[in-house]
Amino acid sequence: MTLKAELHCHIEGAAAPELVLKQAAKYGKDVSHIIRDGSFVWHDFTSFLAAYDVASDLFRTEEDYARLSEHYLTSLARDGAIYSEVFTSPDHALKAGLSPQAYTEALGEGILRARDKTGIEGRMIVTGVRHVGVESIEAAARFAAKCDHPLVTGFGVAGDERQGDMEDYVRAFEIAREAGLGITVHAGEFGGWESVKAALDHIRPSRIGHGVRAIENPDLVKRIADEGVVLECCPGSNIALKVFDDFTSHPFLKLQEAGCKVTLNSDDPPYFWTTLKREYDIAATHFGMSEKALSAVTRTAIEAAFVDRKTKAALLSRLEAPKR
Numbered sequence: 001m002t003l004k005a006e007l008h009c010h011i012e013g014a015a016a017p018e019l020v021l022k023q024a025a026k027y028g029k030d031v032s033h034i035i036r037d038g039s040f041v042w043h044d045f046t047s048f049l050a051a052y053d054v055a056s057d058l059f060r061t062e063e064d065y066a067r068l069s070e071h072y073l074t075s076l077a078r079d080g081a082i083y084s085e086v087f088t089s090p091d092h093a094l095k096a097g098l099s100p101q102a103y104t105e106a107l108g109e110g111i112l113r114a115r116d117k118t119g120i121e122g123r124m125i126v127t128g129v130r131h132v133g134v135e136s137i138e139a140a141a142r143f144a145a146k147c148d149h150p151l152v153t154g155f156g157v158a159g160d161e162r163q164g165d166m167e168d169y170v171r172a173f174e175i176a177r178e179a180g181l182g183i184t185v186h187a188g189e190f191g192g193w194e195s196v197k198a199a200l201d202h203i204r205p206s207r208i209g210h211g212v213r214a215i216e217n218p219d220l221v222k223r224i225a226d227e228g229v230v231l232e233c234c235p236g237s238n239i240a241l242k243v244f245d246d247f248t249s250h251p252f253l254k255l256q257e258a259g260c261k262v263t264l265n266s267d268d269p270p271y272f273w274t275t276l277k278r279e280y281d282i283a284a285t286h287f288g289m290s291e292k293a294l295s296a297v298t299r300t301a302i303e304a305a306f307v308d309r310k311t312k313a314a315l316l317s318r319l320e321a322p323k324r
């Protein structure tokens with residue numbers, strides 16, 4: 001099995017419908033408007049974000065969150081993943097009634113439980129949510145900078161890219177950078193190439209969440225390649241959310257051929273009827289990538305990981321190890 005690594009998955013968005021149904025029963029909530037016939041229902045980015053918020057609100061205790069990250073990383077490991085970074089969201093924790101610190105420690109506990117069972121390494125990237133507002137994003141950055149959790153290694157911004165400007169988030173990213181955290185920002189998903197350029201100009205991230213709409217501007221594609229910025233591509237998500245019509249028109253290969261560093265990720269897997277394994281399968285089937293090319297994508301992800309040098313070296317050596 002191809003070894004895999006994931007850099008871009010929102011932990012609340014990794015909760016399977018069956019788990020959300022269990023949580024709904026636990027808290028006596030009706031979720032028939034967001035889950036039908038065992039599948040999440042939404043019809044556009046706005047309704048996806050709304051369904052995501054309803055489901056997230058059903059994770060309320062430390063054990064709820066620990067079980068969520070444990071389940072997700074364990075399932076990733078079963079599919080051949082050796083490394084996973086998950087986006088966490090203090091805003092969702094607060095809304096569900098848990099302090100960001102308790103939430104982070106619980107998710108960290110689940111990550112360690114999964115590591116004990118399977119060997120998968122996991123880290124957390126604290127995110128602020130654009131449509132919640134600049135204040136909350138700065139609060140998330142301050143939390144990330146001071147939480148002192150060994151598995152928190154990055155900071156990012158997600159949410160509705162159609163709201164706010166990159167310049168609004170400069171202070172938040174400065175706080176995170178000063179604290180030594182890795183930097184990634186969602187751009188070029190629902191915003192066009194201009195959004196990716198603004199991210200590079202104002203935020204200077206080493207990675208961009210999605211970034212795929214950079215394809216609209218060849219000069220920008222060249223800049224991404226020249227600067228070695230890594231793109232956290234999520235093809236299944238992009239097609240489900242209709243960012244592109246189909247896999248044939250997805251720019252993953254074009255970006256790679258232009259010299260951009262690209263990785264494969266699931267984003268919010270059950271919402272987009274995907275898994276990390278399916279993303280690798282999509283790359284094989286629709287982009288014609290060989291086993292060797294897919295392993296190189298895993299290597300790119302690990303090289304770009306927000307993880308200490310020793311762990312990175314150990315992960316890279318697992319890629320080199322002969323298959324048994």
Ligand SMILES: Nc1ncnc2[nH]cnc12
Pocket residue numbers: 010013052158159160161186189237267268
């Ligand atoms: N695909 C996505 N884009 C932006 N924010 C998100 N939060 C969860 N999934 C997201």
Ligand SMILES: [Zn+2]
Pocket residue numbers: 008010158186209267
């Ligand atoms: Zn995302």
